[in-house]
Amino acid sequence: MNAEILSTGDEVRTGAIVDSNSAYIAQQLEDVGAMVFRHNCVGDDLDMLAEILTEISHRADICVVTGGLGPTQDDLTAQAAAKAAGVELAYDNDALTWIEALFAARNRPMSPSNKKQALLPVGASCLVNPVGTAPGFVLKIHQCTFFFLPGVPHEMRRMISDHVLPRLSVMQGENRIFYKVKNLSTFGLTEAATGEHLTEIPRIFPHIKLGLRASFPEIHIKLYGQGTDSYLLEQEFQNAIQWIQNKLGIYLLSVEGDSMEKVVGDLLCEKRSTVAIAESCTGGLISHKLTEIPGSSDYFLFSGIAYSNEAKSNVLGVSPETIARYGAVHEITAKEMAQGVKRITGATYGLSTSGIAGPDGGTEDKPVGTVCIGLATPESVEGFRYRFNFGRRSMNKEIFAVSALDILRRKLLVS
Amino acid sequence: MNAEILSTGDEVRTGAIVDSNSAYIAQQLEDVGAMVFRHNCVGDDLDMLAEILTEISHRADICVVTGGLGPTQDDLTAQAAAKAAGVELAYDNDALTWIEALFAARNRPMSPSNKKQALLPVGASCLVNPVGTAPGFVLKIHQCTFFFLPGVPHEMRRMISDHVLPRLSVMQGENRIFYKVKNLSTFGLTEAATGEHLTEIPRIFPHIKLGLRASFPEIHIKLYGQGTDSYLLEQEFQNAIQWIQNKLGIYLLSVEGDSMEKVVGDLLCEKRSTVAIAESCTGGLISHKLTEIPGSSDYFLFSGIAYSNEAKSNVLGVSPETIARYGAVHEITAKEMAQGVKRITGATYGLSTSGIAGPDGGTEDKPVGTVCIGLATPESVEGFRYRFNFGRRSMNKEIFAVSALDILRRKLLVS
Numbered sequence: 001m002n003a004e005i006l007s008t009g010d011e012v013r014t015g016a017i018v019d020s021n022s023a024y025i026a027q028q029l030e031d032v033g034a035m036v037f038r039h040n041c042v043g044d045d046l047d048m049l050a051e052i053l054t055e056i057s058h059r060a061d062i063c064v065v066t067g068g069l070g071p072t073q074d075d076l077t078a079q080a081a082a083k084a085a086g087v088e089l090a091y092d093n094d095a096l097t098w099i100e101a102l103f104a105a106r107n108r109p110m111s112p113s114n115k116k117q118a119l120l121p122v123g124a125s126c127l128v129n130p131v132g133t134a135p136g137f138v139l140k141i142h143q144c145t146f147f148f149l150p151g152v153p154h155e156m157r158r159m160i161s162d163h164v165l166p167r168l169s170v171m172q173g174e175n176r177i178f179y180k181v182k183n184l185s186t187f188g189l190t191e192a193a194t195g196e197h198l199t200e201i202p203r204i205f206p207h208i209k210l211g212l213r214a215s216f217p218e219i220h221i222k223l224y225g226q227g228t229d230s231y232l233l234e235q236e237f238q239n240a241i242q243w244i245q246n247k248l249g250i251y252l253l254s255v256e257g258d259s260m261e262k263v264v265g266d267l268l269c270e271k272r273s274t275v276a277i278a279e280s281c282t283g284g285l286i287s288h289k290l291t292e293i294p295g296s297s298d299y300f301l302f303s304g305i306a307y308s309n310e311a312k313s314n315v316l317g318v319s320p321e322t323i324a325r326y327g328a329v330h331e332i333t334a335k336e337m338a339q340g341v342k343r344i345t346g347a348t349y350g351l352s353t354s355g356i357a358g359p360d361g362g363t364e365d366k367p368v369g370t371v372c373i374g375l376a377t378p379e380s381v382e383g384f385r386y387r388f389n390f391g392r393r394s395m396n397k398e399i400f401a402v403s404a405l406d407i408l409r410r411k412l413l414v415s
Numbered sequence: 416m417n418a419e420i421l422s423t424g425d426e427v428r429t430g431a432i433v434d435s436n437s438a439y440i441a442q443q444l445e446d447v448g449a450m451v452f453r454h455n456c457v458g459d460d461l462d463m464l465a466e467i468l469t470e471i472s473h474r475a476d477i478c479v480v481t482g483g484l485g486p487t488q489d490d491l492t493a494q495a496a497a498k499a500a501g502v503e504l505a506y507d508n509d510a511l512t513w514i515e516a517l518f519a520a521r522n523r524p525m526s527p528s529n530k531k532q533a534l535l536p537v538g539a540s541c542l543v544n545p546v547g548t549a550p551g552f553v554l555k556i557h558q559c560t561f562f563f564l565p566g567v568p569h570e571m572r573r574m575i576s577d578h579v580l581p582r583l584s585v586m587q588g589e590n591r592i593f594y595k596v597k598n599l600s601t602f603g604l605t606e607a608a609t610g611e612h613l614t615e616i617p618r619i620f621p622h623i624k625l626g627l628r629a630s631f632p633e634i635h636i637k638l639y640g641q642g643t644d645s646y647l648l649e650q651e652f653q654n655a656i657q658w659i660q661n662k663l664g665i666y667l668l669s670v671e672g673d674s675m676e677k678v679v680g681d682l683l684c685e686k687r688s689t690v691a692i693a694e695s696c697t698g699g700l701i702s703h704k705l706t707e708i709p710g711s712s713d714y715f716l717f718s719g720i721a722y723s724n725e726a727k728s729n730v731l732g733v734s735p736e737t738i739a740r741y742g743a744v745h746e747i748t749a750k751e752m753a754q755g756v757k758r759i760t761g762a763t764y765g766l767s768t769s770g771i772a773g774p775d776g777g778t779e780d781k782p783v784g785t786v787c788i789g790l791a792t793p794e795s796v797e798g799f800r801y802r803f804n805f806g807r808r809s810m811n812k813e814i815f816a817v818s819a820l821d822i823l824r825r826k827l828l829v830s
Binding site: 024038071291303304307308310311314345358359 | 809
């Protein structure tokens, strides 16, 4: 089954945004055995859209199109699809009912431009969008089945799994080859070092192909397998995962691909423990990460984000002498921050960061990229110092935050 | 001058890597007035490469091709270009001399596969690569001038500036068309409503094209203009921006496309004011956003993230009676949180959030998506309540955080 991808929109055409959708779609299609042989992109131009859809309709078996389904004037995809298929646009009852229900549920008036989103080419079937207001649609033009999806990444991703993959499976029928994909998350080794640990995989597990992906600062391992026997394929996956667990040890975060904050949250739940955070250089990112996880109110009690030395002393109880003697960025200061926030909240664990995220504020002694981390536990308090060098402020905040959570994770695993 | 971009390589085709090169190239070309009307991508396949090069050679004036210039078997670009142009490959003297000098300078032996990199289509001119070992080349096929560059991003970027842009300037000569792009950020109106406010733009400003992009929860407006007179184009842009400012009023965040947190940070700097935050449902996201901006330590003093009622009382000084009487999610509680954090830190402004991000914890009275926001200023304290419904926890946190910052922004604008 030959597949193509078409991204639409002037933002992508002019390079205002990087098209990450196409890579995601290509991976998903390749994973289920549809070979992607071409990516295309054109802007918000009716004639060009219709022309490229016509070209693809003679070349591919399936095509995923993203973008141009919104309510505004420059959203031309449905019109272009109708032109390529040589049909009219008409209000689609399913789409209209669904959009009306959506606005009714939100207690918001539906504007005429939202109604436009229910105008689909005659012959198209509406694809409900469970996480947005623009419905997609599927339409066969000449030899090719086109899936038209929104360009907003999380909406597109949801519709790939809800609509596209199940329909592809039906289209493949009896000639089905079984595909399996598994994502494992790791932290603490570079991408190159992770790869070196796993070089033997293709030899030991011949049906499994390995891919590494940096999801900064985590490294994710992707296992792709294919075979004609689903049972044997499943066995080989289980063996490979066991083998990777032995090989990577503490560096393996999760065999489900879970993020650091999810893994730490699950461990806190499992140990019936709570945590409080004292953040300086990470500026709320540790707390934001932990509270992204539903149910985090069970274990996340409080975080104090103290940029100023006054706040470190007044709210978190760090002694002004410590700051005067060692400075704000020091293991001893970090330890007092962790102890302080543990004390005022009664949490099982107190975790702290103090460091220099940049671009300014570095010294010869403590250059940008330096972070001190404190961990107060029921038994003790420990201080750590690391030096990273990723250049950008946001990357420094990210690696500082995940490193602090990793210290807590390692402690929870042995507690 | 019509331009296209062609990315080659199985990594991009299968989605193993995101193609960020194409966005970069598109921006560079658009900036000098070459209109990019199409992006393409195919894998490492000789026939497909030759076929797509042939197509483009009849369609575009110029095309930038990336990838496939390396020393290995799957580097097929030069071969495909020769096939499309109907010429042979031959050792290019410039390229050969340059590669030999490169290896001599590095004191490394030159392998036969490196010599292969000097095999160029007859008629091509070598483009020296100052930061890598693969030379590029330029070749006219039919009506189109192709620039073949390496796929390694920093090599490609260097060769765009060293070779492609200077040659485009020569090719354009007298007929140069000027292009201008401008990005404005807004918050508070839906994409549809924003579009409806701006429908007259194409009529009033005929050289300007409008694009809207949701950068949740902000909506960004992109203006694309082109004309033969750079002075008149600049004037039309200034008038259009003024027109949009009048039309959108308080909903316009920034005519430079700045984010909410950047705008609020700049206002705090300008007014020499400071802020302290008391977050509940936003879980650190407001603080994380504010501290992403370099220099935020000048105005961001402290944030207390209090999930539990105990922390709201003990650390932020909310009276337990208020929580008992009104609950944690209430305007009155939010007002006390804002006052409390302002008091303990001495900040000019105290800003707070308390709400229900979901997926659980909603009630009939206070469903998931409800947020109460408090703002304490030197003069007063105000409370607000909103109800959003975006389904996902992370989207709720995002809209809650940006709505709170927007309340502070509106206050700062009139203070």
